[in-house]
Amino acid sequence: MKKISPGFSILCALSFACVLTPALSHKASAQLLTGGNSAAGLWPSLEANNEANPVEDPGPLFSAPYGKNHFFGDWWGAQPWLLDHGIHILADVHEELAGNFRGGMRQGVTNAGQVGVELDVDWGKLTDLDLLKGFWSHMMVVNGHGQNLSTRFIGDSIGGVQQIYGARGNVVAHLVYLYGEHAFLNNHVDISAGWIPVGSFFAASPLFCMYMNVAMCGNPAPNKYTEGNRDWPSGNLGAVARVMPTNNTYIMAGLFAVSPHAFNGGISGWAWAQDGLGKFSTPVEIGWLPSFGRNHLVGHYKAGYSYDNSKYKDLYEDINGNPWVQTGEPARYHAGRASAWIQADQMLVRNGDGPTNGLIALGGYMWTDGKTTAMAHHLWGGMLETGKPWGRPNDSIGVMYQWLQMSRTVALQQEASIIAGQDFQSNQWGQVWGVQSHENIYEVFYNAHVANGLTLQPDFQYINRPGGTTTFHDAAVMALQFNVVL
DSSP: OOOOOHHHHHHHHHHHHHTTOGGGOOOOOOOSSSSOSOOTTOHHHHHTTSTTOOTTSOGGGSSOTTTTOOTTTTTTTHHHHHHHTTEEEEEEEEEEEEEEEEESSSOEEEEEEEEEEEEEEEHHHHHOOGGGTTEEEEEEEEEEEEOOHIIIIIOOSSSOSOSOOSOSOSSSOEEEEEEEEEEETTTTEEEEEEEEOGGGTTTOOTTGGGSOOTTTSSSOTTGGGSTTSOOTTOOEEEEEEEEEEETTEEEEEEEEEOOOSSSTTTTTSOOOOOSOOOOEEEEEEEEEOOEETTTTEEEEEEEEEEEEEEEEEEEEEETTSSBHHHHOOOEEEEEEEEEEEEEEEEEEEEOSSSTTSEEEEEEEEEEEOTTTOSEEEEEEEEEEEEEGGGTEEEEEEEEEEEEEEEOHHHHHHHHHHHHHTOOOOOBTTBOOOSOOOEEEEEEEEEEEEEETTEEEEEEEEEEESGGGSSSSOEEEEEEEEEEEEO
């Protein structure tokens, strides 16, 4: 019998204990997201997923979705004063302890965490000037730490089992976004401009980070790994315009400078004046936000397309159509890269107030041009439910399945590398351990509300074909997520 490591035994005990905490749970006020993921950085996706976005008075939709449900209450009277003056501050601590008790390269346990601080300012309220009425600024900085279980122990750079794994650069404060926003015509036209994570507006949902796996959290792969559509914690210089012809329909378009660097804005996120910013990506998205029946069963249905006019290297062919890993000739370049997506979520049963308080089905599909991108297809589907039916209205439970298909072009490159006796080339997802085809991810979680602003989430993930190869066959992971809104 294989010996279980002490670290993993502790992890399992903690995960089991956190679902037995109803006696510790305080009665909490209604919140936008029942249950919890990291609250930091949700503002852009909330903005893109709520009808008639009330920019002038965001109420529960501002960047701290828990409203006044903070671990330290109203900060001894400071928070109400700040809110009255248009200053919204959120501080969030997020930790993820995870271990693979079966499969992968070898067994192990790691922790990855983040401290995030967000500042949103209503300049009209702060200055009491009519000229600035409806103008906001949004800023988010994070500090990441820890180790990546998937790349260190599982052999998987595609579907990381931790949302957060230290990829914020070796700086105290990594800038995620900093942009201004102004609404016009009773919020039917909304303009944002500055340093913006493209994926936090386009193909976004605040539901995605209720799941731990990073292939879904924040923004679905493959777009967020491409230079023209970076997602949190990376940004691009650009602007987004959203027009709402009605209160439940919108069309949104953006124009972003494409960064050819591995770290947009440098590893700190503050170096906006990087070289090579002469190309642009242009994402467009349409959405329908219906509400059905007397119980107002809300849904979000959207489709989008993005085009990046940069030139990118073919993953397989050289200038003569042969494998460049074998010939040593320069790779062929393609002008432009396209991607598209369609996604939906729909509440089926309502359990209380709020846009997420009920049984919700969600699913979607994303495609990217596989000649220059190592992943071509991503299909997902899942369910979320709040805990009201079993007397825990602030808890939540969820399941998710993901299918991630790598491109045929990158597989040809890897097969050519074997014939040439060369090491595998890394790609947008990082290290490669074999010829890549597809990966299947199964996830189930239970998020327990322990105290105001504090949640614990046991999470189980089964990874079939880690890294999209048969090299390590599978991995089974138990994790415990800790999140506290200070």
